[in-house]
Amino acid sequence: VTRSCLFYVLSFSSLMNFAFYNILLSADSCARPDKDSFSQQALMEMVIDGITNREIISGNFDAPSDVSEWVGVRIDETQEIHKIIWNMRNLQGTLNLQWLPSTVIEVRIIDNALRGSIDLEHLPEKMMHLVLLGNRFEGEISLTKLPDVMENLSVPMNDLTGSIHLEKLPSRLIKLYLNDNRFSGTVNLTQLPAQMEQLNISTNQLLGKVDVTHLPPGMKYLDLHKNAFVGETNFENLPRTLEMVDVSDTQLAGVIHHSNAQGFCIADSGVKAVWHENGEENKTDTKKIEKTE
Known part of the structure; x- marks a missing residue:
């Protein structure tokens, strides 16, 4: 060896x-050993091995109880693990996502104190929802090898860094929340999945120009605020389904028409809002214009 x-x-x-x-x-x-050669008990023990207070989940630090008795672990009718929900447990240490059993479809680990890197390249193929909001995860992440069936990836309010590549996201992805981290570099918004409805990349260190002329046709929510985006931007082709677009606290410029978005935030940016009232065109640079229906 x-x-x-x-x-x-x-x-x-x-x-x-x-x-x-x-x-x-x-x-x-x-x-890498084949995960299917291990029992689900063994895999889950490897998942939590880096958690320094794992007894909160498994009942005992050195001698974990049967995984079916663990806090927040949901077993389906076939007696296999399909959901893991560990919210607000004050969990500390690191997390080994690469050992999640292949049957897991949903993981929600919210508002803990977990740190270290997160491996998104070896998630279960059936995973549809991964929410890691409000921890202390750090380092770079890869978005190019997510499960094909993934619909929701949310990792906001961590300390993640590096660039974000949005060109090879799963075709079924509906929600992507990367906000409140330290991601940097430019972003490409022209090859997002056709089914995407919500994208939040706000409060990062992203920069450069953004192209919003090829957004998914059913997009409802786009949040770009508090980044170093710059330049004249064409907002003419925003999807009619868009309910909110936030470009505040950026250096973007251009014009958003009320017919192009139901609501928008443009404060502290170079973007102007235009809408029609009684047949007359009006302009504003107010902080927020909401849907009036």
């Missing part, structure tokens, strides 16, 4: 209470 492979095994030494951790690794490479 190579030195790197040896390190891989030792990093899980605390988990070696079961015979299945006797994994034979090739001397030439350290291939």
Whole structure:
């Protein structure tokens, strides 16, 4: 076994209470073991291994109870794990998402104190919802290998960094919330999934020009505020379904027509709002214009 492979095994030494951790690794490479070869109990213990107060979930730090008895773990009629909900548990430490059982379709871990990186490249293929709002996760994330069936990815209010690539998102993705992090660089909004309805990338360190002429036809909510976006922007082709667009606290310029968006926030930007009242065109730079129906 190579030195790197040896390190891989030792990093899980605390988990070696079961015979299945006797994994034979090739001397030439350290291939990831097949998750389906492990029991769901074993996989879940690996998921929480980095959580320093994991007894809150598993009942005992060193001798976890049966996973069916864990807090926030939902079992379906086939006795397999399909949902994990750990909200406001004051969980601390790190999370190993790559070991989630293949049957999991939804994970919500909200308002805890978890930190470290998050692996979005090895999620269960059936996962549809992943919400990690309000933790302390850090580092870069990859959005190019998400599960094909994913509909909702929300990782706001963390400390995530790096660039965000929106060109290869799952075709079924409806909601994407990346706001209140430290993402940087430019963004491409011209290749979003056709079914997307909500996108929030506000309160980051994103910059450059943005093209909003090819948004998904059914988009309802677009939040770009509090970034370093700049330049004249064409808002003429905004989807008719759009209920709110927020470009406040940016350096974007241009004109948004009331017929193009039901509501919009433009404060502290170069964007002007235009709407028609009694056949006359009016302009404003007020903070917010809401739907009047």
